[in-house]
Amino acid sequence: MNETIETIMNHRSIRKFTDEKLTTEQIHTMIRAAQRAATSSFVMAYTIIGITDEDKKDKLMAISGQPYVKANGHLFVFCADLHRVYEQTDKDSTVKTGLQSTEQFIVATIDASLAAQNAVLAAESMGLGICYLGSLRNNIRETNDILDLPDYVVPLFGLAVGYPAKQSEKKPRLPxxxxxxxxxxxxxxxxxxxxxxxxxxxxxxxxxxxxxxxxxxxxxxxxxRKYSKNIRMDVNQFIKDKKLNKH
Structure with missing residues (x-):
């Protein structure tokens, strides 16, 4: 087993971090690693937002309900982003229909997820710990407003990264x-x-x-328990309001 596979196999979510902040070099290394992920048709349909403003962190933590949204070495938010593509087109009806399709929303979601996992592998290879934060969708509209996202951009999840204050046990996976x-x-x-x-x-x-x-x-x-209650049912209409996943 090589070092890369050992890093992958050793993954666990970290929810308690030390106060040490990531360096600019570490942050940029993670972003560059994210950018090397596979991308559909060279679209690169994602944007990564680093949150350093403490007031914004407080607001996002209130949405999440998880203290490690604030208490970490660095907080990233991964967004599906077709706005960049939209701005480079003629913005006619054909272009809009294509960008607003379910297919292109899937493309953007997959692109962002692949980029995030590359960033995670880079972080863990540097001895850092991570925790994905789907909880930022608890109030996706408020998260959107905090980040001032334009049409064709939606916040998918956060990523808390830092130096582990405590190593948790590895949770088993399905056979x-x-x-x-x-x-x-x-x-x-x-x-x-x-x-x-x-x-x-x-x-x-x-x-x-x-x-x-x-x-x-x-x-x-x-x-x-999870699927006996409906949560985040507002996400569907929010995505459509952002002009995505409409067709």
Whole structure:
């Protein structure tokens, strides 16, 4: 196993950081690494916003409800961005229809996500820890207003980065057989259910043995709780109001 794979396999979310700030060189290294990610048709349909203003951090933390939105070495927000492309076009109806399509929204979302994961790998290779922040979508319109985003740009998620104050345990992942199927989707429900049940038992042991927040829980029960309530249902209309994902 080489050093790159070891870095990937050692990933865990960090939610407690020291007070040490990232250097400009570290920040720029992460951004340059992000820029080397694959991008659909050379569009590079994303923008990364670094948040250093403490008032903005306070407002974003209030939206998130998570203290590490403020208490970190640096905070990034990754945005799907087709505004840059829009401004370079003739802005006729054909262009608008294309940019406002579901396909192009998927392109922008994937581009931003690939860039973010490259940035994460760069950060972790430098001994830093990270935590993705989907919680900035708890009030996506307010996040949008704080960042003063134009049409064709939407905030997807934040990324808190810094020096870990404490290393958390690595959380198990679904077995390979659950997520990798050959040639077609594995619709054998009995086989898949057996895989999930075995994973649930592993998760019980993980929560029972970890150093903090021990509890009795399974992956299946977490999914049932998560999808038994509807959250962030305002995101759909917000995306359309930003002139994306309309067709």
């Amino acid at each position: 390979l057989e659950a997520v990798y199927h050959e040639n077609q989707y594995d619709n054998n429900l009995n086989r898949q259910q057996a895989i999930i049940e075995a994973f649930d038992n592993e998760i019980i042991e993980y929560y029972r043995g970890r150093s903090e927040n021990k509890r009795m829980d399974t992956w299946t029960n977490q999914m049932k």
